Amino acid sequence: MVHTKFRFQRPIKVIFRDLDGMRHVNHAVYLTYCEAARNEYWIEITGIRNVDEYDFVLAELTARYLAPAQLGDELLVSCGVTELRRSSFLMGHEIYRADTGERIFEMTSAQVMFDYEAGKSIPIPEQRRKQVEEYEGRSLSAV
Numbered sequence: 001m002v003h004t005k006f007r008f009q010r011p012i013k014v015i016f017r018d019l020d021g022m023r024h025v026n027h028a029v030y031l032t033y034c035e036a037a038r039n040e041y042w043i044e045i046t047g048i049r050n051v052d053e054y055d056f057v058l059a060e061l062t063a064r065y066l067a068p069a070q071l072g073d074e075l076l077v078s079c080g081v082t083e084l085r086r087s088s089f090l091m092g093h094e095i096y097r098a099d100t101g102e103r104i105f106e107m108t109s110a111q112v113m114f115d116y117e118a119g120k121s122i123p124i125p126e127q128r129r130k131q132v133e134e135y136e137g138r139s140l141s142a143v
Contacts, residue, residue: 002101004094006080007136008044010037011098014073024068030105031063034093037077038109041091045135046128054116055128059088061109067102074098081132084140087121088112089132 002009012033020026035058042048042056069075076096083090088110095105115122133140 002076002078002096002098004076004078004096006078006092006094008037008041008080009076009078010040012036012075012077012095014069014071014075016071018069019071022068024070025073027063027065030065030069030095031061031107033075033077033095034079034107034109037079037093038091038111041079045131052116055113055125056089056111057114059110059112061107063105063107065105067104069095069097069104075104081136081140082108083142084124084129084132085142087123089124089140 014025018025018029042054048054074097076098077093078096079091079093081089082092091109091111093105093107093109094103096103112121113124113128114120129141
């Protein structure tokens with residue numbers, strides 16, 4: 001198993017549709033890999049099972065591409081919440097080659113808790129704070 005700084009990990013195998021004209025994984029696909037991991041992370045810690053139960057939106061991200069991934073590569077996507085704010089939370093994401101442990105991509109993202117019916121952001125509910133901090137094993141509140 002690859003050593004990552006995040007507890008949550010999801011394997012992904014690069015398939016043909018992930019490639020671009022340069023014959024490596026297209027830059028946007030890395031974001032999709034991270035989205036899949038982020039959603040599975042949220043399901044695991046909150047117990048959400050239906051898309052209509054989702055309670056956040058992606059607000060911002062910053063990505064760094066460190067090395068290309070190729071067709072057939074076995075990758076490991078890891079992620080975790082790094083900070084809880086009033087109505088938003090920050091996450092880190094990393095992608096590694098499963099066979100060598102080489103980190104090939106990293107991303108930070110900001111998510112905002114969102115009331116879809118009201119169409120506006122809301123403070124992070126105490127239940128969500130507790131679920132995240134219990135899973136991560138530490139306090140994540142911004143000072």
